[in-house]
Amino acid sequence: MKCDIIIPVWSNPDFTKNCMESVFKNTDYAFHLIIIDNASDNLTRDYLNKLAHDKKDSITLLRNDKNLGFIKATNQGIRESRAPYVCLLNNDTEVTRGWLEEMIRVAEKKDDIGIVNANSNTLGCKVKRGQSAESLAKGLKSHSGEYAILAWATGFCMLIKRKVIDEVGLFDEIYGMGNFEDADFSKKAQKLGYSCVCAIASYVYHKERRSFAKFKKFNQDFDRNREIFCSKWGRQERILYILSRTDSVLRKEIGRESMKLASDGNIIWIFLKGKGGQEIKKHSNIYIYNLPEILFGSVSLWRVLKRKKKFDKIYVDDKNYEKRFRGFGFFHKAEVIYAC
Numbered sequence: 358m359k360c361d362i363i364i365p366v367w368s369n370p371d372f373t374k375n376c377m378e379s380v381f382k383n384t385d386y387a388f389h390l391i392i393i394d395n396a397s398d399n400l401t402r403d404y405l406n407k408l409a410h411d412k413k414d415s416i417t418l419l420r421n422d423k424n425l426g427f428i429k430a431t432n433q434g435i436r437e438s439r440a441p442y443v444c445l446l447n448n449d450t451e452v453t454r455g456w457l458e459e460m461i462r463v464a465e466k467k468d469d470i471g472i473v474n475a476n477s478n479t480l481g482c483k484v485k486r487g488q489s490a491e492s493l494a495k496g497l498k499s500h501s502g503e504y505a506i507l508a509w510a511t512g513f514c515m516l517i518k519r520k521v522i523d524e525v526g527l528f529d530e531i532y533g534m535g536n537f538e539d540a541d542f543s544k545k546a547q548k549l550g551y552s553c554v555c556a557i558a559s560y561v562y563h564k565e566r567r568s569f570a571k572f573k574k575f576n577q578d579f580d581r582n583r584e585i586f587c588s589k590w591g592r593q594e595r596i597l598y599i600l601s602r603t604d605s606v607l608r609k610e611i612g613r614e615s616m617k618l619a620s621d622g623n624i625i626w627i628f629l630k631g632k633g634g635q636e637i638k639k640h641s642n643i644y645i646y647n648l649p650e651i652l653f654g655s656v657s658l659w660r661v662l663k664r665k666k667k668f669d670k671i672y673v674d675d676k677n678y679e680k681r682f683r684g685f686g687f688f689h690k691a692e693v694i695y696a697c
Contacts, residue, residue: 359387360442360457360516363434365427367395370404372449372564377408379451381415386457388444391437393430394420426534427512432527443522445515449564452514453494459559460516463504471521471551472543474507475514475561480641484562494560504554505639508622509543514561521546536579537586540622544590547620555641594623594669598696599657599682601630601675611672611696612637619643626668628657654678661689672696 362380366373380390390412394405402420409418419433431445442461446452452475460473476482476497484493512535525545532538543553587593596618598611608629615625619642627637627645630653634645648656658681661668668691673679682693 358442359389359440360444360461361389361391361438361440362444362446363391363431363438364446364448365393365395365430365434366397366401366405366448367424368397368401369448370401373401374404375451376448383452383454384457386461388457389440390416391434392416392418393433394418395424395430396421428528428530428532428535428538432530435522435527441519443517443519445512447513447563450514451490451562453491453560456559456561459501460556462502463554463556464516464518466502469550469552470554471518471546472510472553473516474510474555475559476555476557477514477561477563479511479513479563479565480555482560490560490562497558497560500557503557505557505641506620507553507555507641508619509540510553512539513563515539521551524549531585532582533578537582541586541589590622595666596623596670597626597628597661597668598672599628599674599678601653601678603631603633605636607674608633608636615643616640654681658682658685667691670694
């Protein structure tokens with residue numbers, strides 16, 4: 358089997374070179390590069406020409422006379438692709454040893470896994486001070502084959518099975534230069550029964566938004582695209598569960614409920630009194646906190662009140678907590694709901 362790696366490029370010669378070198382150095386799985394040059398500067402264009410010449414059996418180079426944006430360039434690459442797997446990769450990334458093999462290993466674990474993200478600082482797995490991306494990646498190898506469910510995949514490094522592309526189609530170009538097109542594609546795939554996951558042991562470092570930083574209208578376009586996405590798929594909510602009881606049945610029920618909400622794109626926080634939480638499956642949008650049993654209610658309330666980004670809904674399993682949190686409603690602004 359083979360994977361086509363699609364890399365849209367718009368200038369940034371140093372980032373582009375580092376990305377390409379890391380792919381050839383750290384990829385053992387059979388691959389072919391499809392590079393779309395979106396009217397890059399002379400330095401980048403000359404580098405890509407030489408690379409395509411030196412590695413002509415491994416690279417297809419497409420060139421645009423003007424910058425068409427990430428989405429149109431990506432769709433160009435997908436049309437050119439024929440492999441069973443397609444991996445979208447930003448040119449401001451650097452891959453680590455075994456990245457692609459591990460993503461495909463996870464993709465092949467279940468037939469309904471349709472889209473796989475590599476683990477990354479973009480998804481919260483950040484390189485510590487004094488640590489290299491490669492050393493972080495080595496530490497993740499013990500988690501080979503493991504994955505976490507995602508609400509949707511992110512396009513910085515996004516592996517897609519060919520059958521998903523055949524059923525979903527191309528990325529929606531209504532999103533212009535880019536932002537939310539990856540989430541939109543993911544939601545379409547999920548609607549067809551496919552899941553999006555993160556391969557925990559595959560690591561790709563991402564120099565985030567380096568290309569988008571050149572767009573003067575980035576924030577305006579981001580807000581526009583978010584409105585388009587939300588009008589199609591609904592708005593994201595921040596939901597908190599405060600569980601003071603150790604009832605395993607209730608926790609399993611909350612686990613199932615929170616998984617569904619997270620898969621729909623909402624962000625879920627769960628405060629547990631004391632230890633536990635094994636009943637709740639891993640998901641990128643679910644955050645579990647084991648708080649001390651002593652002063653559990655006070656600590657929970659303090660954490661709610663000090664948040665800058667407020668919760669939309671707060672579920673509690675204790676009538677006294679319900680009364681207390683309703684009393685502070687003016688400050689936290691959330692709807693408080695008793696979950697018996």
